[in-house]
Amino acid sequence: MTLTLDLGNTCAKLVLFDGDTVKEHRTCVHADCITAIAKMLQHHPAITRLCWCSVAAPLPLLERYLAQLPLTVKQLSPLRPPQGITIDYTTPETLGADRLAAVLGARALRSDCTLLVIDAGTCITFDVLTHEGCYLGGNISPGVAMRLRALHEFTARLPLAEAEGETPLLGTSTDTALRSGVVRGISFEIEGYIRRLQAQYGSICAFLTGGNRFNFHISSESCIFADDFLVARGLAQL
Structure with a gap:
């Protein structure tokens, strides 16, 4: 074990x-x-x-x-990646080991295609591993709570909306406008990354993990697999 x-x-x-x-x-x-x-x-x-x-x-x-x-x-350290994995990242010493573990976990489940792992927590990270085992890099974006708090703290009158609640396509109150703008905006962000990566790399297998992954409305066309244990699965491959 x-x-x-x-x-x-x-x-x-x-x-x-x-x-x-x-x-x-x-x-x-x-x-x-x-x-x-x-x-x-x-x-x-x-x-x-x-x-x-x-x-x-x-x-x-x-x-x-x-x-x-x-x-x-x-x-697991990005400075000493597992055998068969290469890091195409100019500052591997600053790459979070959990981000590398997550793509390794996705690879343990699907090794036949290029992988996109979206980890939705305090921040939202996007990381790509090719089917040859090359970690290409990724992006870091604010998470749900961070975006809602920024809207409140950097404006004079917007309230602090709760993350949980209705998210209509178009908000019908300030509360739903804030929540939908953030939550649906992240959904569109995720779908946009998938479309752009598919255009560049062909077949992409996307995995969604993290504590806030359940908040998002993702189109079925995006073919996202959800897994709560990607980081742990990647560590278990060492």
């Missing part, structure tokens, strides 16, 4: 795999990470590998703990 650890800016995500099947997953704050890992190892003695990545500030105590574990421990 393989345990994966994704250290984000504020929390850690643990996912346990038995082969390609997700058996258990949990989220914790960084301060509780060692305890959470220890409990997983205690409850699942069949774990033989721990694969991890981090975009967090250095956590020396956790790193020392991982280094002394009596199992195979592998870290």
